[in-house]
Amino acid sequence: MGAGVLTCLMVVVIILNAIAAAAGLALFAVAIWVAVDGYKLYPISGVSGKDDIFAAAWIAIFTGFAFFLTCIFGIFAALKRSRALLMAYLIIMFIIFLFECASAITAVTNRDYLVGNSNLVKKQMLQYYADNSTRGKDITQTWNRVMEQAECCGTDGPKDWLEYDSTFRQKFGTTFPWPLNCCKRLSNFEVEDPEGCIVGKSSAMFTKGCFQYIESVLSRYTWAVSWYGFAVLMFVFFTLVIAMIYYMQLD
């Protein structure tokens, strides 16, 4: 094949690899953001045993950085016009591609398990809120924080506490129909209207459910790992196809 076309292919491979390296580094950063869990919702997935959104984020941290390093190696291999180096590059990229595929698919499937509907989150809340075990403490702390920050009560609403039996009802059901974190508070953290809240006065407590907030946060994590991972993978796929064509034209 003409030397001019070969040089053109080499330039294309180098540019695509440079962009893929940048995309890989961005994937690394986004996956670190998910793994750090700034919204502190990990116990909801951890206690249920379905914490693969975070496992997928950890895999994406490694694959993102690996893409970055391998694409730089690919630039070097393309410049050297070496068949052996390019084959090594192709095989390593393929292995990283497989791992990143696993990460993207795992994250989006686990999101469906956790927040496809409100049942799992509701059952977990009823079972573990106010429970004395380690899991119970994690869930109680997480829910208390969510109820305060998102100004909500229960999963679909305060009626969850009335319609279902729960650990909380077993312990405090005679005094409190729902946790005190469901009550509106003043800026100094005191409950605004304790009697109104216990009786169920709508103006003294939060009446919307927390599921929408929890679902939006976990979906945000999932889209960061799976959709962005998917975008990077499609770009890398395209880069690898061009690299394979370049490899076949080398002698």
Added chain:
Amino acid sequence: MLTVLFILGALCSLNFAEIPIKVLNPETDGVVAGRFPNSFLLKLPDCSTYGNKFAELLYTELPSKETNTEPFTVPSCPVSQPGYLLTGLKNGTTYNMMYAIEKDTSKVLTDTTTTVIDYQQINSGLPARSGAMVVITVILSLAMVALVAGLIISVFSM
């Protein structure tokens, strides 16, 4: 004596003023619920007519016909609480309730407390798969297969 009061309340309502009684409705009365598993939230007697007066809420559990009285003071205007909370009841049981203040009584209100469902009954299995999951899985699987094919072709085209 209480049964006599009940009969009086039913028959002699024309001679005495009738106190309105009802279970509060979540849609109209600004509360989360009126019927609880162990209590009822009832509309208080009017604060301007009966404010600060000594009142009694008589309630009978059906079918055991066990009767109880809850004495309380009607709050004066302006009233901060949304209603009177009658507690200590049993799940899923029907009760007859009425107010009695001095000579006035209310109609007999019959209502049932709610039942609680055990949380273990909630089905937390996988709900339907989302479109995103199907798209990502299918397209990535095809991409992986294409890459394997491409690698094999490039290795064996030497």
